[in-house]
Amino acid sequence: MGRLQKCCCCASTKTGTLITAVLGIILSIITIVLVWVVNRHEISFRTFIFAEEFDKKLAALDIPRIILTINLCFTILICFLLIVAVHKRRSWLMLPWVVLGIVLAIGLLISVLHTAITYYLDDQDHVILATAILVGGLLYLCLYLYLWAVVFSHYLDVRDEEERGRYTKAPYKR
Template identity: 80%
Template sequence: MKRLQKCCCCASTRTGSLITASLGIILSIVTIITIWVADKHYVSYRTFIFAEDFDKKLSEMDLPRIFLTVNLCFTILICGLLIIAVLKRRSWLMLPWVVLGIVLAVGLLISVLHTSITYYLDGQQHALLATLILIGGLIYLCIYLYLWAVVFSQYLDIRDEEERGRYRKAPYKR
Protein backbone atom coordinates (compact mmCIF):
# COMPACT_ATOMS: atom_id res chain seq x y z
CA MET A 1 0.00 0.00 0.00
CA LYS A 2 1.29 3.41 -0.90
CA ARG A 3 1.54 5.81 2.03
CA LEU A 4 -0.57 8.89 2.07
CA GLN A 5 1.29 12.17 2.51
CA LYS A 6 -1.73 14.37 3.14
CA CYS A 7 -5.24 14.03 4.54
CA CYS A 8 -7.92 15.48 2.24
CA CYS A 9 -5.17 17.15 0.12
CA CYS A 10 -4.55 19.90 2.64
CA ALA A 11 -3.68 18.56 6.11
CA SER A 12 -0.86 16.33 7.27
CA THR A 13 -1.47 12.71 8.20
CA ARG A 14 -0.74 13.75 11.80
CA THR A 15 -3.60 16.25 11.77
CA GLY A 16 -5.81 13.76 9.95
CA SER A 17 -5.07 11.15 12.61
CA LEU A 18 -5.98 13.58 15.39
CA ILE A 19 -9.21 14.51 13.60
CA THR A 20 -10.05 10.83 13.06
CA ALA A 21 -9.53 10.03 16.74
CA SER A 22 -11.60 13.02 17.79
CA LEU A 23 -14.41 12.01 15.45
CA GLY A 24 -14.29 8.49 16.88
CA ILE A 25 -14.69 9.82 20.40
CA ILE A 26 -17.50 12.21 19.44
CA LEU A 27 -19.43 9.60 17.45
CA SER A 28 -19.06 7.06 20.26
CA ILE A 29 -20.42 9.48 22.84
CA VAL A 30 -23.32 10.45 20.56
CA THR A 31 -24.10 6.77 19.96
CA ILE A 32 -24.03 5.96 23.68
CA ILE A 33 -26.44 8.82 24.36
CA THR A 34 -28.70 7.72 21.50
CA ILE A 35 -28.74 4.10 22.67
CA TRP A 36 -29.89 5.06 26.15
CA VAL A 37 -32.23 7.93 25.22
CA ALA A 38 -34.04 6.22 22.34
CA ASP A 39 -37.23 4.41 23.19
CA LYS A 40 -36.85 0.63 23.37
CA HIS A 41 -39.65 0.17 20.87
CA TYR A 42 -37.75 2.04 18.15
CA VAL A 43 -34.47 0.16 18.63
CA SER A 44 -34.40 -3.50 17.69
CA TYR A 45 -31.68 -5.98 18.59
CA ARG A 46 -31.64 -9.36 16.94
CA THR A 47 -28.99 -12.02 17.42
CA PHE A 48 -30.15 -14.44 14.69
CA ILE A 49 -28.58 -17.20 16.79
CA PHE A 50 -31.20 -17.66 19.47
CA ALA A 51 -34.97 -17.85 19.30
CA GLU A 52 -36.97 -14.66 18.90
CA ASP A 53 -38.42 -14.85 22.42
CA PHE A 54 -34.89 -15.12 23.86
CA ASP A 55 -33.91 -11.96 21.92
CA LYS A 56 -36.89 -10.16 23.49
CA LYS A 57 -35.79 -11.26 26.97
CA LEU A 58 -32.28 -9.97 26.31
CA SER A 59 -33.66 -6.62 25.14
CA GLU A 60 -35.92 -6.32 28.17
CA MET A 61 -32.93 -6.79 30.47
CA ASP A 62 -30.99 -4.07 28.56
CA LEU A 63 -28.12 -6.48 27.83
CA PRO A 64 -27.67 -5.35 24.21
CA ARG A 65 -27.52 -1.72 25.33
CA ILE A 66 -24.99 -2.54 28.05
CA PHE A 67 -22.90 -4.61 25.63
CA LEU A 68 -22.88 -1.83 23.01
CA THR A 69 -22.05 0.78 25.65
CA VAL A 70 -19.06 -1.22 26.89
CA ASN A 71 -17.83 -1.65 23.30
CA LEU A 72 -18.19 2.07 22.65
CA CYS A 73 -16.32 2.89 25.87
CA PHE A 74 -13.43 0.76 24.64
CA THR A 75 -13.60 2.62 21.33
CA ILE A 76 -13.30 5.90 23.24
CA LEU A 77 -10.30 4.48 25.13
CA ILE A 78 -8.57 3.34 21.94
CA CYS A 79 -9.22 6.68 20.23
CA GLY A 80 -7.75 8.40 23.29
CA LEU A 81 -4.68 6.18 22.94
CA LEU A 82 -4.45 7.23 19.29
CA ILE A 83 -4.43 10.90 20.27
CA ILE A 84 -1.70 10.29 22.85
CA ALA A 85 0.28 8.18 20.37
CA VAL A 86 0.19 10.86 17.68
CA LEU A 87 1.14 13.63 20.10
CA LYS A 88 3.94 11.63 21.75
CA ARG A 89 4.98 9.90 18.49
CA ARG A 90 4.70 6.34 19.79
CA SER A 91 3.80 3.78 17.14
CA TRP A 92 3.02 0.96 19.56
CA LEU A 93 0.20 3.05 21.08
CA MET A 94 -1.33 3.45 17.62
CA LEU A 95 -1.43 -0.27 16.94
CA PRO A 96 -4.70 -1.01 18.85
CA TRP A 97 -6.53 1.60 16.78
CA VAL A 98 -5.07 0.31 13.51
CA VAL A 99 -6.13 -3.27 14.30
CA LEU A 100 -9.55 -2.24 15.64
CA GLY A 101 -10.09 -0.02 12.60
CA ILE A 102 -9.66 -2.77 10.04
CA VAL A 103 -11.79 -5.18 12.09
CA LEU A 104 -14.55 -2.55 12.33
CA ALA A 105 -14.34 -1.97 8.58
CA VAL A 106 -14.96 -5.65 7.90
CA GLY A 107 -17.81 -5.64 10.44
CA LEU A 108 -19.30 -2.53 8.84
CA LEU A 109 -19.23 -4.14 5.40
CA ILE A 110 -20.93 -7.28 6.71
CA SER A 111 -23.51 -5.22 8.61
CA VAL A 112 -24.37 -3.03 5.62
CA LEU A 113 -24.70 -6.01 3.30
CA HIS A 114 -26.73 -8.03 5.80
CA THR A 115 -29.10 -5.18 6.60
CA SER A 116 -29.71 -4.21 2.99
CA ILE A 117 -30.20 -7.84 1.88
CA THR A 118 -32.64 -8.40 4.75
CA TYR A 119 -34.68 -5.38 3.67
CA TYR A 120 -34.58 -6.47 0.02
CA LEU A 121 -35.92 -9.88 1.01
CA ASP A 122 -38.76 -8.30 3.04
CA GLY A 123 -40.46 -7.15 -0.13
CA GLN A 124 -41.05 -4.19 -2.39
CA GLN A 125 -42.11 -1.83 0.39
CA HIS A 126 -38.56 -1.78 1.78
CA ALA A 127 -36.63 -1.73 -1.54
CA LEU A 128 -35.95 2.01 -1.38
CA LEU A 129 -34.78 1.80 2.23
CA ALA A 130 -32.53 -1.16 1.37
CA THR A 131 -30.99 0.77 -1.53
CA LEU A 132 -30.37 3.82 0.65
CA ILE A 133 -28.76 1.66 3.35
CA LEU A 134 -26.56 -0.07 0.78
CA ILE A 135 -25.41 3.12 -0.97
CA GLY A 136 -25.04 5.16 2.24
CA GLY A 137 -23.26 2.32 4.02
CA LEU A 138 -20.79 1.81 1.19
CA ILE A 139 -20.05 5.54 1.03
CA TYR A 140 -19.52 5.56 4.80
CA LEU A 141 -17.25 2.51 4.45
CA CYS A 142 -15.14 4.27 1.79
CA ILE A 143 -14.73 7.36 4.00
CA TYR A 144 -13.88 5.15 6.97
CA LEU A 145 -11.26 3.19 4.98
CA TYR A 146 -9.72 6.44 3.75
CA LEU A 147 -9.40 7.73 7.32
CA TRP A 148 -7.97 4.36 8.35
CA ALA A 149 -5.38 4.68 5.56
CA VAL A 150 -4.47 8.17 6.84
CA VAL A 151 -3.89 6.83 10.36
CA PHE A 152 -2.03 3.79 9.02
CA SER A 153 0.27 6.05 6.99
CA GLN A 154 0.99 8.10 10.11
CA TYR A 155 1.65 4.85 12.00
CA LEU A 156 4.17 3.73 9.37
CA ASP A 157 5.89 7.15 9.39
CA ILE A 158 6.25 7.12 13.17
CA ARG A 159 7.41 3.49 13.18
CA ASP A 160 10.07 4.23 10.56
CA GLU A 161 11.16 7.31 12.50
CA GLU A 162 11.55 5.21 15.66
CA GLU A 163 13.58 2.59 13.81
CA ARG A 164 16.10 4.96 12.26
CA GLY A 165 16.27 7.45 15.12
CA ARG A 166 14.37 10.67 15.47
CA TYR A 167 17.19 13.08 14.59
CA ARG A 168 18.95 11.16 11.87
CA LYS A 169 18.39 12.13 8.28
CA ALA A 170 16.43 9.86 5.99
CA PRO A 171 18.61 7.48 4.00
CA TYR A 172 19.48 8.59 0.48
CA LYS A 173 17.54 6.98 -2.34
CA ARG A 174 19.69 5.12 -4.82
Protein backbone atom coordinates (compact mmCIF):
# COMPACT_ATOMS: atom_id res chain seq x y z
CA MET A 1 0.00 0.00 0.00
CA GLY A 2 1.33 3.43 -0.89
CA ARG A 3 1.68 5.89 1.93
CA LEU A 4 -0.17 9.15 2.06
CA GLN A 5 2.07 12.20 2.40
CA LYS A 6 -0.68 14.68 3.25
CA CYS A 7 -4.16 14.67 4.75
CA CYS A 8 -6.76 16.40 2.56
CA CYS A 9 -3.98 17.78 0.31
CA CYS A 10 -2.93 20.44 2.81
CA ALA A 11 -2.18 19.02 6.26
CA SER A 12 0.47 16.57 7.38
CA THR A 13 -0.41 13.02 8.31
CA LYS A 14 0.44 13.94 11.90
CA THR A 15 -2.21 16.67 11.90
CA GLY A 16 -4.66 14.36 10.14
CA THR A 17 -4.04 11.70 12.77
CA LEU A 18 -4.71 14.16 15.59
CA ILE A 19 -7.89 15.37 13.87
CA THR A 20 -9.02 11.77 13.42
CA ALA A 21 -8.45 11.00 17.11
CA VAL A 22 -10.32 14.11 18.24
CA LEU A 23 -13.21 13.32 15.86
CA GLY A 24 -13.33 9.78 17.28
CA ILE A 25 -13.61 11.14 20.81
CA ILE A 26 -16.26 13.71 19.90
CA LEU A 27 -18.39 11.26 17.90
CA SER A 28 -18.15 8.64 20.66
CA ILE A 29 -19.31 11.11 23.30
CA ILE A 30 -22.18 12.29 21.09
CA THR A 31 -23.21 8.68 20.45
CA ILE A 32 -23.15 7.83 24.16
CA VAL A 33 -25.34 10.83 24.94
CA LEU A 34 -27.79 10.00 22.14
CA VAL A 35 -28.01 6.32 23.12
CA TRP A 36 -29.07 7.24 26.64
CA VAL A 37 -31.18 10.35 25.90
CA VAL A 38 -33.29 9.16 22.96
CA ASN A 39 -36.46 7.32 23.90
CA ARG A 40 -36.17 3.51 23.91
CA HIS A 41 -38.95 3.12 21.37
CA GLU A 42 -37.20 5.27 18.79
CA ILE A 43 -34.00 3.17 18.75
CA SER A 44 -34.14 -0.57 18.25
CA PHE A 45 -31.28 -2.69 19.54
CA ARG A 46 -31.21 -6.27 18.36
CA THR A 47 -28.54 -8.93 18.70
CA PHE A 48 -29.69 -11.26 15.88
CA ILE A 49 -28.14 -14.09 17.90
CA PHE A 50 -30.91 -14.91 20.33
CA ALA A 51 -34.64 -15.45 19.90
CA GLU A 52 -36.77 -12.33 19.45
CA GLU A 53 -38.34 -12.69 22.92
CA PHE A 54 -34.93 -12.89 24.60
CA ASP A 55 -33.82 -9.85 22.58
CA LYS A 56 -36.77 -7.89 23.95
CA LYS A 57 -35.86 -8.89 27.52
CA LEU A 58 -32.26 -7.79 26.98
CA ALA A 59 -33.42 -4.48 25.53
CA ALA A 60 -35.79 -3.95 28.46
CA LEU A 61 -32.82 -4.30 30.84
CA ASP A 62 -30.74 -1.85 28.73
CA ILE A 63 -28.08 -4.52 28.15
CA PRO A 64 -27.43 -3.50 24.50
CA ARG A 65 -27.12 0.16 25.55
CA ILE A 66 -24.65 -0.76 28.30
CA ILE A 67 -22.54 -2.88 25.94
CA LEU A 68 -22.52 -0.11 23.32
CA THR A 69 -21.53 2.45 25.96
CA ILE A 70 -18.64 0.25 27.16
CA ASN A 71 -17.44 -0.18 23.56
CA LEU A 72 -17.59 3.57 22.98
CA CYS A 73 -15.66 4.22 26.22
CA PHE A 74 -12.91 1.91 24.96
CA THR A 75 -12.96 3.80 21.66
CA ILE A 76 -12.44 7.07 23.57
CA LEU A 77 -9.56 5.47 25.49
CA ILE A 78 -7.90 4.23 22.30
CA CYS A 79 -8.31 7.67 20.68
CA PHE A 80 -6.62 9.29 23.70
CA LEU A 81 -3.86 6.69 23.34
CA LEU A 82 -3.49 7.72 19.69
CA ILE A 83 -3.09 11.37 20.70
CA VAL A 84 -0.40 10.42 23.22
CA ALA A 85 1.30 8.23 20.59
CA VAL A 86 1.45 11.10 18.10
CA HIS A 87 2.96 13.48 20.65
CA LYS A 88 5.48 10.94 21.95
CA ARG A 89 6.14 9.48 18.47
CA ARG A 90 5.61 5.87 19.58
CA SER A 91 4.31 3.54 16.89
CA TRP A 92 3.37 0.76 19.30
CA LEU A 93 0.89 3.10 21.02
CA MET A 94 -0.78 3.74 17.64
CA LEU A 95 -1.24 0.06 16.90
CA PRO A 96 -4.44 -0.45 18.96
CA TRP A 97 -6.17 2.31 16.99
CA VAL A 98 -4.94 0.94 13.66
CA VAL A 99 -6.28 -2.53 14.49
CA LEU A 100 -9.54 -1.21 15.94
CA GLY A 101 -9.99 1.03 12.90
CA ILE A 102 -9.87 -1.76 10.35
CA VAL A 103 -12.14 -3.98 12.47
CA LEU A 104 -14.66 -1.12 12.77
CA ALA A 105 -14.51 -0.55 9.01
CA ILE A 106 -15.40 -4.19 8.38
CA GLY A 107 -18.19 -3.98 10.96
CA LEU A 108 -19.50 -0.78 9.38
CA LEU A 109 -19.60 -2.38 5.93
CA ILE A 110 -21.50 -5.40 7.27
CA SER A 111 -23.90 -3.18 9.22
CA VAL A 112 -24.66 -0.90 6.26
CA LEU A 113 -25.21 -3.82 3.90
CA HIS A 114 -27.37 -5.71 6.42
CA THR A 115 -29.53 -2.69 7.22
CA ALA A 116 -30.02 -1.72 3.58
CA ILE A 117 -30.83 -5.28 2.50
CA THR A 118 -33.28 -5.64 5.41
CA TYR A 119 -35.12 -2.50 4.32
CA TYR A 120 -35.09 -3.59 0.65
CA LEU A 121 -36.65 -6.95 1.59
CA ASP A 122 -39.16 -5.42 4.00
CA ASP A 123 -42.84 -5.84 3.05
CA GLN A 124 -43.42 -2.11 3.38
CA ASP A 125 -42.11 0.27 0.75
CA HIS A 126 -38.74 1.43 2.16
CA VAL A 127 -36.77 1.58 -1.09
CA ILE A 128 -35.83 5.26 -0.71
CA LEU A 129 -34.74 4.76 2.90
CA ALA A 130 -32.75 1.65 2.00
CA THR A 131 -31.03 3.46 -0.86
CA ALA A 132 -30.22 6.44 1.37
CA ILE A 133 -28.75 4.11 4.01
CA LEU A 134 -26.71 2.25 1.39
CA VAL A 135 -25.34 5.34 -0.35
CA GLY A 136 -24.79 7.33 2.85
CA GLY A 137 -23.22 4.38 4.64
CA LEU A 138 -20.83 3.62 1.77
CA LEU A 139 -19.81 7.30 1.53
CA TYR A 140 -19.18 7.33 5.28
CA LEU A 141 -17.17 4.11 4.92
CA CYS A 142 -15.01 5.72 2.21
CA LEU A 143 -14.34 8.74 4.42
CA TYR A 144 -13.56 6.47 7.38
CA LEU A 145 -11.15 4.35 5.30
CA TYR A 146 -9.41 7.49 4.07
CA LEU A 147 -8.88 8.70 7.64
CA TRP A 148 -7.69 5.22 8.60
CA ALA A 149 -5.18 5.36 5.72
CA VAL A 150 -3.94 8.74 7.01
CA VAL A 151 -3.38 7.30 10.49
CA PHE A 152 -1.81 4.14 9.07
CA SER A 153 0.58 6.21 6.92
CA HIS A 154 1.64 8.22 9.96
CA TYR A 155 2.05 4.99 11.92
CA LEU A 156 4.37 3.62 9.21
CA ASP A 157 6.38 6.88 9.16
CA VAL A 158 6.85 6.81 12.93
CA ARG A 159 7.70 3.10 12.89
CA ASP A 160 10.32 3.63 10.19
CA GLU A 161 11.76 6.56 12.12
CA GLU A 162 12.04 4.40 15.25
CA GLU A 163 13.83 1.66 13.31
CA ARG A 164 16.43 3.93 11.72
CA GLY A 165 16.81 6.41 14.57
CA ARG A 166 15.58 9.96 14.86
CA TYR A 167 18.33 11.63 12.86
CA THR A 168 19.24 10.59 9.36
CA LYS A 169 22.40 12.67 9.07
CA ALA A 170 25.59 10.68 9.13
CA PRO A 171 28.00 11.57 11.91
CA TYR A 172 31.08 13.56 10.95
CA LYS A 173 33.98 11.39 9.87
CA ARG A 174 37.37 12.31 11.21
